[in-house]
Amino acid sequence: MKSLNMQSMAKSVTTRVVRLWIFGLAVAGALTTLPAATPAAAHGERSQQAFLRMRTLNWYDVKWSKTELNVNDEMELTGKVHVFSGWPQAVARPGESFLNVGEPGPVLIRKSAFVGEVPVPRTFSMDVGKDYEYKIVLKARRQGRYHVHVQINVKDGGPIVGPGQWITIKGDMKDFTNPVTLLEGSTIDLETYGITWTYIYHFFWMAAAAAWILYWFMTKGIIVRYWQVKAGKGAELIGQDEKRIGAITLAVVLLGVLVFYAAANREFPRTLPMQAGLLTGISPIDEPRSTVAVQFKGGSYTVPGRELRIRVKVANNGKDPIRLGEFTSAGLRFLNPDVFTSRPDFPDYLLADRGLSVSDSNPIAPGETRDLEVIVQDARFDIERLSDLAYDTDSQFGGLLFFFSPSGERQKAEIGGPVIPKFQAGAAL
Amino acid sequence: MSASTETGSPAGKTWKSKEEFLGCVILTDWILLVVLFAVLLGSFHIHYMLLAGDWDFWIDFKDRRMWPTVAPIVAMCFAAASQSFFWTRFRLPIGATTVVLALLIGEWINRYDNFWGWTFFPINLVFPSALIPMGFWLDIVLMISGSWLVTALVGGLGWGLLFYPINWPVLAQYHQAAEVDGVLLTLADLIGFNYVRTGTPEYIRMVERGTLRTFGKDVVPVAAFFAGFISMLVYFLWWNMGKWFSTTKYLEIEEV
Ligand SMILES: [Cu+2]
Numbered sequence: 244m245k246s247l248n249m250q251s252m253a254k255s256v257t258t259r260v261v262r263l264w265i266f267g268l269a270v271a272g273a274l275t276t277l278p279a280a281t282p283a284a285a286h287g288e289r290s291q292q293a294f295l296r297m298r299t300l301n302w303y304d305v306k307w308s309k310t311e312l313n314v315n316d317e318m319e320l321t322g323k324v325h326v327f328s329g330w331p332q333a334v335a336r337p338g339e340s341f342l343n344v345g346e347p348g349p350v351l352i353r354k355s356a357f358v359g360e361v362p363v364p365r366t367f368s369m370d371v372g373k374d375y376e377y378k379i380v381l382k383a384r385r386q387g388r389y390h391v392h393v394q395i396n397v398k399d400g401g402p403i404v405g406p407g408q409w410i411t412i413k414g415d416m417k418d419f420t421n422p423v424t425l426l427e428g429s430t431i432d433l434e435t436y437g438i439t440w441t442y443i444y445h446f447f448w449m450a451a452a453a454a455w456i457l458y459w460f461m462t463k464g465i466i467v468r469y470w471q472v473k474a475g476k477g478a479e480l481i482g483q484d485e486k487r488i489g490a491i492t493l494a495v496v497l498l499g500v501l502v503f504y505a506a507a508n509r510e511f512p513r514t515l516p517m518q519a520g521l522l523t524g525i526s527p528i529d530e531p532r533s534t535v536a537v538q539f540k541g542g543s544y545t546v547p548g549r550e551l552r553i554r555v556k557v558a559n560n561g562k563d564p565i566r567l568g569e570f571t572s573a574g575l576r577f578l579n580p581d582v583f584t585s586r587p588d589f590p591d592y593l594l595a596d597r598g599l600s601v602s603d604s605n606p607i608a609p610g611e612t613r614d615l616e617v618i619v620q621d622a623r624f625d626i627e628r629l630s631d632l633a634y635d636t637d638s639q640f641g642g643l644l645f646f647f648s649p650s651g652e653r654q655k656a657e658i659g660g661p662v663i664p665k666f667q668a669g670a671a672l
Numbered sequence: 673m674s675a676s677t678e679t680g681s682p683a684g685k686t687w688k689s690k691e692e693f694l695g696c697v698i699l700t701d702w703i704l705l706v707v708l709f710a711v712l713l714g715s716f717h718i719h720y721m722l723l724a725g726d727w728d729f730w731i732d733f734k735d736r737r738m739w740p741t742v743a744p745i746v747a748m749c750f751a752a753a754s755q756s757f758f759w760t761r762f763r764l765p766i767g768a769t770t771v772v773l774a775l776l777i778g779e780w781i782n783r784y785d786n787f788w789g790w791t792f793f794p795i796n797l798v799f800p801s802a803l804i805p806m807g808f809w810l811d812i813v814l815m816i817s818g819s820w821l822v823t824a825l826v827g828g829l830g831w832g833l834l835f836y837p838i839n840w841p842v843l844a845q846y847h848q849a850a851e852v853d854g855v856l857l858t859l860a861d862l863i864g865f866n867y868v869r870t871g872t873p874e875y876i877r878m879v880e881r882g883t884l885r886t887f888g889k890d891v892v893p894v895a896a897f898f899a900g901f902i903s904m905l906v907y908f909l910w911w912n913m914g915k916w917f918s919t920t921k922y923l924e925i926e927e928v
Contacts, residue, residue, distance in 0.1 A: 267710045268781075341873035348791035349867040355853050356865075362853035364865040366875040385792055396873035416792070421866060423859070426849040433863060437845045438795045444842050445776070448804035452773040455808065456766045464701040468762040480763040486816050489765060493812040500805050500834065503841040514847035515858050516891075517735055519879035 288345075288392065288404045288574075293632040295403070296573035298641035298659060299334060300395055301325040302405040303571055305589075307391070312383040314414030317354065320344070320379040320393055323528065324405070328372040329659050331637045335399030337369040339521060342377055345392030345404050350412065351381040352421060361525050365518075366398070373527035383412040384419045406574040408590050427513070444503070455492065534561030535646050537656040540614070542640070543663045546633045551619040551640065555658065557607055563648035564606035570599050570619055570658075572642030575627055577619045582647055595621035606649075617644075633664040713774035716750040717782070720775055724801075726876070728779070729787075731797050731846055732864030734839070736891040737880040743801050744835040744899045747772070748828065748906040751810055753914030756820070761918055765815035769807035776800060796846065797863045805838045806831050824907040832900025836892050 305322035312318055330336055342356050342363050356363045357378045369375060379393070392407035421434040463471075463480070471480055535557065542553035559565050568582035576589060577598035586596045598621035607613050624630060632638045641659030648654075687693040720728065723746035727739045755767030779800040787798040813827040814820065846860040857865070864874070880891060 264706060267706050268777075339875045341875055343870060343873060344868045345870050346868060349793060349869075351868070352866045353868050354866065357853070362855050364852065364855055364857060364861065364874070366873070394870065396875070398873075398875045402870065402873075423850050423852075423862060425859075426851060426856075431859075433796075433859065433866065434794060436796060436859070437842070440845070441795060441799050441842050445780070445799065445802060448802060448838075449773055449776055452769045452804045452807060455769050455811075456773065459764055459766050460701070460705060464698065465704050465762055465764070466697050466701055468764060472761060472763055477763045481765070481815060481818065485765075489812040489815045493808060493816075496805050496808040496812075500838055504837045507841040507844040511844040511848060513849070514844055515849045515856070516847070517732060517858050517879050518856055518861050519874075519877060521875075 288407065289626075289628050291401075291404065292635045293573070293629045294331060294635040294637045294639060294641075295334060297629065297632075298327050298329055298331050298637070298639065299397070299400070300337075300403045300405070301327055301571060301641070301643045301657075302393065302574050303643060303645075303655075305393060305406045305574075307408045307410065309410075310408060311411045311413070314383050314386060314412060314416060314419050317380055317382045318351075318410075320381060320391070321377065322393060322405070323374055323376050324395065325374045325643055325655075325657065326369050326371050327641050327659065328657055329639070329641060330371050333636055334401075335397060336371060337395070337397045337400070339366050339398035340369050341366050341396045342379065343394040343396050343402065344379060344381065345394040345402070345407065346389055348385075350383075350385040350387060350389050351391065351410070352384050354380040354382050356380070359526050359528075361522060363522060363525075365520060365522055367522040367525050369525070370527065374530070375525070376528050382421070383410075383414075385416045386412050386414055388412075404574075406590060406593050451496070533654050533656055535559060535565060535654040535656050537644060537658055539658055539660040541662075542660070543665055544630060544632065544640070546630050546664045546666050547625055548630050548665075549620060549622050549625045551624060551629075551662065553617045553619075553640075553658070553662065555615050555617060555644075556612060557615055557646075558612040559607045559609055559646075561648070561654065562609055563650065563652065564608050565646040565648055565654060566604070566606045567599070567601050567615070567617065567644060568647045568653075569645040570617065570642055571645070572640070573627060573629060575623055575629070577621060577624075593623065593627070595623050597621075598623065607646075632662070633666075638662070638664070709770065709774050712750070712754060712771050713778045716771050716775045717778035719750060720746060720779075726872070728801050729798055730864060730869075730872070731799070731843075731860045733877055733879075734801070734843060734860065735877075735879045736836075737895050738878045739801075740832075740836045740892060740895045741899045741902075744806070744832050745902045745906055747775070747803055747806075748831060748903040749910045749913075750775070751807065751831070752824075752907040752910035753917065755810065755814055755823070756911045756914030757918040759814055759820070760915065765811045767814075768810035769804070772803040772807040776803065793867055793869075794863070797867050799842070801835075802838050802842065803835075806834045809834060820907075820911050824904050824911065828904035828907045829897075829900035831903045832898070833896045835899065836896055 301324065303323050303325065308319040308321070309316070326337060342358060344351070344353060358367060358375050361367070377393070388409055388411045390407045391410045393405035394402050396402045419434060420432050422430050423433045424430045468480055471477065538556040540554040540556055542551065544551040566579070566582050568579050570577045575593050575595065577595045579599040579601065580597045581604050583596060587594070598619060600618045600620070602616035603613065632640060639659060639661045644656045644658050646654040646656065724743050727733045727742050733739060750771045751768040754771040758764040758767035758770065783795065783798045783800060787793045788795055809830050810823065810827045813830070814823040817823060817826070846863070847858045850857055850859060850862055852862060
């Protein structure tokens with residue numbers, strides 16, 4: 244019985260081989276797939292350290308021109324960013340930065356990007372203490388609902404993620420096109436450009452390699468050759484005939500390389516090397532000097548908790564009385580309901596519209612200097628893990644204060660410094 | 673397999689017939705081929721992803737200086753080791769072609785499945801570097817010369833020199849120029865800019881960074897020769913690595 248099995252085994256070699264190959268390819272597929280299998284759902288916006296989010300880039304006036312699009316529709320992601328003066332020593336300065344988008348894969352493509360008036364497909368330089376305005380034009384590519392963030396990657400500092408908004412895209416990616424006009428005048432669809440040829444070229448060579456391998460494998464296999472080499476008859480395996488086959492194959496391969504190369508040069512006579520290089524000298528926002536001077540006098544916050552208390556000395560050097568309306572940090576906005584009578588359009592998870600109060604709510608008169616206690620109190624402070632400041636090497640907070648005149652004119656002041664954690668019962672470092 | 677001798681075959685004979693014996697040899701050959709291919713695919717793919725990485729992943733990393741230097745040098749490791757195994761043990765002139773084919777099959781599965789299938793990066797952003805003709809070159813140089821020394825020198829140099837020309841037929845189309853918002857870009861740059869990679873900022877590209885600038889615009893030949901020379905050294909090292917890996921060690925019966 245069992246020897247019968249042996250015989251049928253020998254006969255069914257081919258079917259087994261096919262099955263083995265399919266299995267092998269499946270295993271290879273699974274193995275090569277595994278490293279990328281972690282979902283992009285949690286993109287780590289909260290896992291970045293609190294001091295990093297508070298004391299590097301302060302995002303404000305972030306706007307998404309649309310939150311619902313069809314495939315091929317365009318939207319704009321605009322806003323301003325303040326480069327914090329007290330940039331932490333632990334993070335590389337933004338001398339090489341790249342304006343990016345935080346999204347799960349290219350579900351929207353970036354058609355153009357600007358900082359100030361300068362297009363930034365490349366890396367650019369920012370100065371500490373300055374403010375920059377940006378604009379990213381995005382084109383919807385894949386249907387679904389995605390959280391889309393503005394983001395600036397800082398070399399040796401990592402990605403610094405700004406506020407995110409849910410964007411809904413309707414339609415089908417199959418209909419997506421990305422027309423681009425070449426310098427020589429013709430228009431192509433970059434979404435699919437050159438892909439068919441890339442497949443043909445690669446699979447042509449791969450088929451040739453497979454044929455070469457199978458040819459040698461089929462002529463004598465592996466084991467028989469091993470026995471022959473073992474028996475000292477290795478030289479007989481590669482004789483003049485075999486060498487001739489090799490030489491002819493090599494000649495054909497090299498001729499193929501030459502023909503393909505020449506054809507590419509004939510078809511694309513004018514090509515450029517890739518363009519790269521640092522963009523420097525991008526102008527920051529040109530704005531009049533703030534007429535409000537704020538001095539930090541100390542503060543405290545609860546761990547874990549939802550509260551930050553800071554003492555400041557505010558000097559109003561302007562012509563109008565002012566009131567403190569907003570504190571923003573790490574993309575979060577804490578608003579003073581006395582000043583903001585209506586809720587601005589901003590992602591809810593980042594907007595504490597009653598999160599800010601002031602010890603003395605009377606307007607600060609022109610020329611007046613007043614000591615204030617500012618209380619930032621909202622669950623979002625804890626949810627977004629800003630109270631984790633105590634676990635950071637540089638446990639100083641940072642952010643921007645916005646003051647408003649009765650006419651709605653806005654004055655901005657940077658604030659930051661060491662704050663003392665108050666550990667509550669049950670909390671552990 | 674020994675089970676069949678106990679029940680089915682005449683005493684003292686392992687195989688019932690010559691056909692049965694040959695069938696078994698052929699089957700074992702196929703199993704060997706498939707297993708070897710899978711092992712080479714897996715190990716070479718990891719090696720290549722770690723060492724050539726972004727240079728091989730993205731079209732906008734495939735420059736004229738760093739890519740044609742790094743990619744052939746790190747690919748040479750497995751090609752040399754595999755040749756050492758296939759040639760010294762079996763006189764099979766397929767060592768280099770087998771590993772580069774295995775690598776490319778693994779890469780294409782990865783690029784199609786993960787980069788395109790899961791993250792929607794278009795294939796023209798993420799196709800791998802072509803390597804097959806280099807495999808032919810290395811295998812046939814070894815076959816004709818019969819000497820690993822000659823293969824290291826002649827084969828290694830050709831390995832480095834062939835890399836850019838065999839990739840150019842696909843690459844050329846993406847080096848046409850376009851203008852976006854007044855900025856001059858190649859299509860390769862533009863694909864990289866359009867299709868957002870959250871974790872791959874532009875500054876980590878190393879486009880033609882380096883010090884050798886005296887050859888004007890002929891950047892590629894300099895890089896290719898350099899890659900060829902280093903490939904020679906890598907060949908020596910990894911041929912012996914392959915030799916070491918393909919030895920069989922037996923334990924003495926007392927040690928078991
Ligand atoms: Cu998000």
